[in-house]
Amino acid sequence: xxxxxxxxxxxxxxxxxxxxxxxxxxxxxxxxxxxxxxxxxxxxxxxxxxxxxxxxxxxxxxxxxxxxxxxxxxxxxxxxxxxxxxxxxxxxxxxxxxxxxxxxxxxxxxxxxxxxxxxxxxxxxxxxxxxxxxxxxxxxxxxxxxxxxxxxxxxxxxxxxxxxxxxxxxxxxxxxxxxxxxxxxxxxxxxxxxxxxxxxxxxxxxxxxxxxxxxxxxxxxxxxxxxxxxxxxxxxxxxxxxxxxxxxxxxxxxxxxxxxxxxxxxxxxxxxxxxxxxxxxxxxxxxxxxxxxxxxxxxxxxxxxxxxxxxxxxxxxxxxxxxxxxxxxxxxxxxxxxxxxxxxxxxxxxxxxxxxxxxxxxxxxxxxxxxxxxxxxxxxxxxxxxxxxxxxxxxxxxxxxxxxxxxxxx
Numbered sequence: 001x002x003x004x005x006x007x008x009x010x011x012x013x014x015x016x017x018x019x020x021x022x023x024x025x026x027x028x029x030x031x032x033x034x035x036x037x038x039x040x041x042x043x044x045x046x047x048x049x050x051x052x053x054x055x056x057x058x059x060x061x062x063x064x065x066x067x068x069x070x071x072x073x074x075x076x077x078x079x080x081x082x083x084x085x086x087x088x089x090x091x092x093x094x095x096x097x098x099x100x101x102x103x104x105x106x107x108x109x110x111x112x113x114x115x116x117x118x119x120x121x122x123x124x125x126x127x128x129x130x131x132x133x134x135x136x137x138x139x140x141x142x143x144x145x146x147x148x149x150x151x152x153x154x155x156x157x158x159x160x161x162x163x164x165x166x167x168x169x170x171x172x173x174x175x176x177x178x179x180x181x182x183x184x185x186x187x188x189x190x191x192x193x194x195x196x197x198x199x200x201x202x203x204x205x206x207x208x209x210x211x212x213x214x215x216x217x218x219x220x221x222x223x224x225x226x227x228x229x230x231x232x233x234x235x236x237x238x239x240x241x242x243x244x245x246x247x248x249x250x251x252x253x254x255x256x257x258x259x260x261x262x263x264x265x266x267x268x269x270x271x272x273x274x275x276x277x278x279x280x281x282x283x284x285x286x287x288x289x290x291x292x293x294x295x296x297x298x299x300x301x302x303x304x305x306x307x308x309x310x311x312x313x314x315x316x317x318x319x320x321x322x323x324x325x326x327x328x329x330x331x332x333x334x335x336x337x338x339x340x341x342x343x344x345x346x347x348x349x350x351x352x353x354x355x356x357x358x359x360x361x362x363x364x365x366x367x368x369x370x371x372x373x374x375x376x377x378x379x380x381x382x383x384x385x386x387x388x389x390x391x392x393x394x395x396x397x398x399x400x401x402x403x404x405x406x407x408x409x410x
Contacts, residue, residue: 007318010309011325027294028326031387032334034287039338039383040345042280046375047346049273051368056269059200059363061258062130065229066238068261069245070254074224079253083228086248092237095127098225100215105172106153106208110162115208117171119215119225128231131196131209138165138194142211149214151190155197156205167192171208173218188218199363284383287334288390291327295394299323299401306398307406316399323398327391331384338383339376346371 069083080098087093100119105112122142126132132140135152142150151171153163163169173186190210198204216222232241238257246255259266299306306319346369349355353366 007321008325011322027290027297028330031287031290031294032330034290035284035330035334035383035387036338036341038280038283038287039335039379040341041283042277042379043339043342043371043375044345044369045276045280046273046379047342047369047371048367049269049276050370050372050375053266053269053273054370055364055368056265057258059198060262061235062134063198063200063203064258064261065128066232066235066258067230067242067245068227068256069230069249070227070256071252072254074221074226075228077223080225080228083249083253086245087230090241090244092232092234092241094231094233095124096228096230097121097124097128098212098227099229100212100219100221100226102173102215102219102226104218106157106161107170107172108161108163108167111160113157113160115157116206117173117208117210117215117218119210119212121212128229130198134196134198135194136197138192141193142209142214146191148189148191149210150193151214152194152196152209153192154204154207155195156201157208158192158195160205163192165192165195171210171218186218186220188214190214281382284386288386291330291387291390292393295323295326295391296397298326299394299398302398303401303406306401307403310401310403311407319399319401320392320395323395324388324391327387327395328384331387334387335380335383339380343371343376 071079075083075098084096087096098121101116103114104117106115120129120131120142122140125140131152136155137158138152140152142152144150148168151169153161153169158164161169169190169192171188171190173188174184196204196209210218212225216224230241232238235258238259242255242257246253249255309319309322349367349369350371355367357364357366359365
């Protein structure tokens, strides 16, 4: 038959026994509740942060590439061929396409607006971007019609300038040339062939898409492009593929992943996440003070027992383990119950959407949650460690008791 070590046996008896000082049991229960609430709250909040993080990433990479290659200056046709040779044998790449992006003034019969004009390859757009799937009015068509090239506008832009599918709009771009290097505006008319909605206000409100050829003419970049955009089969391979491409192309080229392109945004989100983690961890931290207080009173209550144990040969390390046992148990039980509550709450929200969001403000119907195993592990272990540390001081105090004095304790 399996027998518990005597330190565990005695610690378990102490934990289950009726306390002479009732306040000790009450404080221990409050500590357990505090750890449970802290762990469950942390898991729920971190899962919500994960949900929003995943949502933001999904929206961004629908339009943005997984990897972008640029140079400090524009890329020539030779640079483009060099990039093609460098990425031709990388199996993780789903597709790639050249692009041009610059600012221009969009003018309609009713209004005007400064926009980012992005030149893309119509034949390859579907391989590197989700733009073709986001057309809500008209069609994805950037070919010339009756001599005029076509343009696709964001829904907010179209609304601001009162442009409809089939309307003619004008793009005006400054060109530094002509006599004495004066600014000569390039003016080019386009027919609106489609309107897209990405649920990203930066794209919907500031981006217009034309063909690469039209952009080269508009911005005086014939034979040149700004860079190459790449989409992978698996976005999680972005950093790995980036290193391969960077090594092959050298330092003259700048290779950035989707994360690099939005580093500031993700840094802010990470700071918010850690701030929430620290604030909610204070709940567990306060609970550990209760553990310290309850164990200190428990040591006072059991002073005579400690003296007898030491007189019978118990080592200081044995006494420490006996009294640390309660703190560890509170940590384990609190972390387990808190994790279960957190998982249940997230599961219910994920499946039944019990916390809806205002559809006029948010693009999703309910609070997003995304549970990560690492969050459960980190939060649970952190709670157990904090509880263990809180129990160490009273345990060391118990071990320092002198047996002869303790036995006479009344």
